[in-house]
Amino acid sequence: MNISRTDLNLFVVFEAIYSQGGVTRAAEVLHLTQPTISHALGRLRDRVGDPLFVRHGQRLVPTPLADRMIGPTREALKLFQRTLGELDGFDPLTAEMQFSIGMRALMEASFFLPLVRLLNSAAPRVMVSSVPLDRRRIEADLSAGELSAAIDIFLPLGEDIRREHLSTSRTVVVARQGHPQVVGQITLGSGPINRLEIALVACFKSPNFQGVS
Known part of the structure; x- marks a missing residue:
């Protein structure tokens, strides 16, 4: 036909x-x-x-x-x-759309849960899903439409990828006072820290959500 x-x-x-x-x-x-x-x-x-x-x-x-x-x-x-x-024109209250957002697991609590809560009231028919992010394919997946957006650290990407700064965070190391392997300045590449068993913890706080993961 x-x-x-x-x-x-x-x-x-x-x-x-x-x-x-x-x-x-x-x-x-x-x-x-x-x-x-x-x-x-x-x-x-x-x-x-x-x-x-x-x-x-x-x-x-x-x-x-x-x-x-x-x-x-x-x-x-x-x-x-x-x-x-x-x-x-886009009307969030009536729009029926689906978005896939790539992000690491530690990012979900900080960004995804508040986003879902916001969409539930502002755009109830919009569906959004969190998918695992492969940093090696982030630019290709965005260009191909496999991902609608991605949330991650600042990465060197092409000029055709639009980006927006969402927040700033810092990494700290917490150890007991007098730990024999924690001496002087510590970096992620230093010898002592590479030999330690580390628990990676994300602390997050936003107007809609706060907690620890």
């Missing part, structure tokens, strides 16, 4: 008839006349070579082909609706 020669409005009519179980109700939902709905159904029947619906009592019952078509048809119509909605 060549889509360039197909009236996509026929699929709007098809979905309405499938959902409403008849031409009369579909016409009411779409605010069209019954002859218009019947004519559109006839055109789609000719296009796909199948009756799509057969009468059973007072209802039109879908054929096996119609049952196979309805899922992809609804997904396509939703996609068109979202696209048109984005052209009209």
Whole structure:
């Protein structure tokens, strides 16, 4: 089937008839006349070579082909609706979108949980997921759309990657007073610290969330 020669409005009519179980109700939902709905159904029947619906009592019952078509048809119509909605402007209260944010596990408590709480009230239909971040692929994943965004330390990335500074944190080493292997200045590359068993702890605090992980 060549889509360039197909009236996509026929699929709007098809979905309405499938959902409403008849031409009369579909016409009411779409605010069209019954002859218009019947004519559109006839055109789609000719296009796909199948009756799509057969009468059973007072209802039109879908054929096996119609049952196979309805899922992809609804997904396509939703996609068109979202696209048109984005052209009209982004409304967080009604937007239905999905975002994947790459981050390390220690970042989730600091950034992801407050973000989810904010979205629950400001954009209730927006879905956001946290996915493990591979720093070796961060630029490729962002460019390919595998990630919508990433939260991590400052990394050398290409100029086409937009970035925003979110917060500043510092790393400290805590040890008991008089520890025999903690003497003088300590760095992450120093010999003593490489021989110690270390517990990595993240302390975080924000207006919406605070704690330790």
